[in-house]
Amino acid sequence: MTDFTGQKAIVTGATRGIGRAIAEALLAAGATVIGVYGFDEQAAREFINRVDVGDRLQLYRCDVSDYEAVEGFYRQVEEQFDTIDILVSNAGIRRDGVMAMMPHEDWQRVLDVNLTGSYNMAKHAVLLMLKQKYGRIIFITSPMAQMGFAGQTNYAASKAGQIGLMRSLAKETAKRKITVNCVSPGFIETELLADLTPEQVKEYKNMVPMRRFGRAEEVAQAVLFLAGPSAAYITGSVLDINGGL
Numbered sequence: 001m002t003d004f005t006g007q008k009a010i011v012t013g014a015t016r017g018i019g020r021a022i023a024e025a026l027l028a029a030g031a032t033v034i035g036v037y038g039f040d041e042q043a044a045r046e047f048i049n050r051v052d053v054g055d056r057l058q059l060y061r062c063d064v065s066d067y068e069a070v071e072g073f074y075r076q077v078e079e080q081f082d083t084i085d086i087l088v089s090n091a092g093i094r095r096d097g098v099m100a101m102m103p104h105e106d107w108q109r110v111l112d113v114n115l116t117g118s119y120n121m122a123k124h125a126v127l128l129m130l131k132q133k134y135g136r137i138i139f140i141t142s143p144m145a146q147m148g149f150a151g152q153t154n155y156a157a158s159k160a161g162q163i164g165l166m167r168s169l170a171k172e173t174a175k176r177k178i179t180v181n182c183v184s185p186g187f188i189e190t191e192l193l194a195d196l197t198p199e200q201v202k203e204y205k206n207m208v209p210m211r212r213f214g215r216a217e218e219v220a221q222a223v224l225f226l227a228g229p230s231a232a233y234i235t236g237s238v239l240d241i242n243g244g245l
Contacts, residue, residue, distance in 0.1 A: 002228035005030030008084045009227070010077070012036040012064055012121055013091035015043040017190030018140060021216035022088050022223050024051065029224060031086070032056045034077060036121075038063055038091060038113075064091045064117030065109075074124040083132050086227045087125040089118045090140040092158075094192065099153040107154045114158035118165060122180075126173060135178040136227045139166050140219075143186050143242055163238060170236035179235035181226050186242025187213040209244035 009026050013019035014035030020043075023033045037044050037059060044059050051057055062073045077084065092114045095106040118139055129135030144152055145159035163182055170180040187193065187204050193213070196204070205211055219241050225231055226239065 002224060002230070003030055004086075004224075004227070007031045007086060008034065008081050009086035009088065010034045010036065010084055010121070010125065011088045011090060012117070013038070013140075015040060015047045015059065017192060018185060018188060018216045018219050019088070019090040020047060021220040022090060023047075023057070025217070025220040025224050026086070026227075027051060027053050027057060032081075033058070034081075034084070035059045036062050036064065036073070036091065064089075064121055065112035067116075067120050070117075070120040070124060074128070078128060083128045084125060085129075085132075085134065086136045086138075087121060088138045088140065088223055088227070089121045089162075091117055092140065092142075092192075094152070094155050096151045096155070098151055102154065110154040111158050111161075114155070115161040115165070118162050122165070122169060126169070126178065129173075129178050130176055133176045133178075135173075135176075136231075137166075137169070137173075137178065137180040138223055138226050139163075139180075139182045140223075141166075141182045141184045141238065143184055143240065143245055145184070147245075166238075167236050174235055177232075179226070179231065181231075181234060181236070182238040183219060183222050183226065184238050184240045184242065185214060185219045186240070186245040188216055188219060188241075189213045190216055207245065208242070212243065214241060214243060 011023045014023040015037040139162045141162045142159040144156040
C-alpha cells in the first residue's frame with residue numbers, strides 16, 4: 001500500500017458507502033482526511049466513533065452544491081492546512097423517474113449536487129494545489145454516463161458532465177503536476193442501491209459478467225492508486241470498476 005503519511009485529502013460524501021470506504025482506506029494509509037457530508041448526522045457520528053486516528057479525521061457538514069458554503073469550507077481548510085494534496089469528489093444523489101414525468105426540482109437537484117458540486121469542490125481544490133504545484137483530483141462518476149438507464153436522465157447527465165469537466169480540467173492543470181481522473185464504479189453494494197427490489201437486484205446482477213455487485217473497498221483501492229505517485233502519468237482518464245459491465 002502507498003504511504004500517504006503527511007498528505008491531506010478531502011473526501012466528499014465521506015460518511016457512507018463508497019466515500020466512507022475511500023476515507024477509511026486513506027486513513028489506513030496514513031493520510032489526514034477532511035471528510036465532507038451533507039445531512040446525515042448519525043452516519044457522521046458513527047464514522048467518527050468507528051475509527052481511532054486522533055485528529056487525522058475531521059468532518060464538516062457542507063452542501064457541496066452551495067458555492068458560498070463550499071467557499072467558506074475551503075477558507076477553514078486553508079487556515080488550518082494551507083494546502084491539500086488530494087480531492088475525491090464523491091458526493092452524489094439519485095432521484096429517479098422517467099423524464100416526461102420528472103419534477104423540475106428532481107432534475108435540478110441531481111445536477112446541482114452531482115455536477116455543480118464537483119465544480120465547486122474542484123475549483124477551490126485547484127487553487128490550493130497550485131500553491132505547491134501538485135495534486136490529485138478524482139471524481140466518482142458512473143457507467144450511466146455512457147450507458148444510460150431508463151428513469152435516470154438526470155443522473156446520467158450529471159455523471160456524463162463530470163467526465164467532460166474532468167477531461168477539460170486535466171488539460172488545464174497538467175503542467176502544474178495536478179492530475180484529474182474519474183473512477184467509474186458499476187453496481188456497488190451501498191446505501192445508494194438500497195431501494196432496489198429483489199427483482200431488480202437479480203436483473204442487474206445478471207447484467208454483470210462477474211454476476212455480483214462490487215464492494216466499496218474495491219473502489220477505494222482504485223482511488224488510492226490514482227491518488228498515489230505511481231499514477232503520476234495518468235490524467236484525463238476514466239477507470240472502470242464494474243465487473244465487466
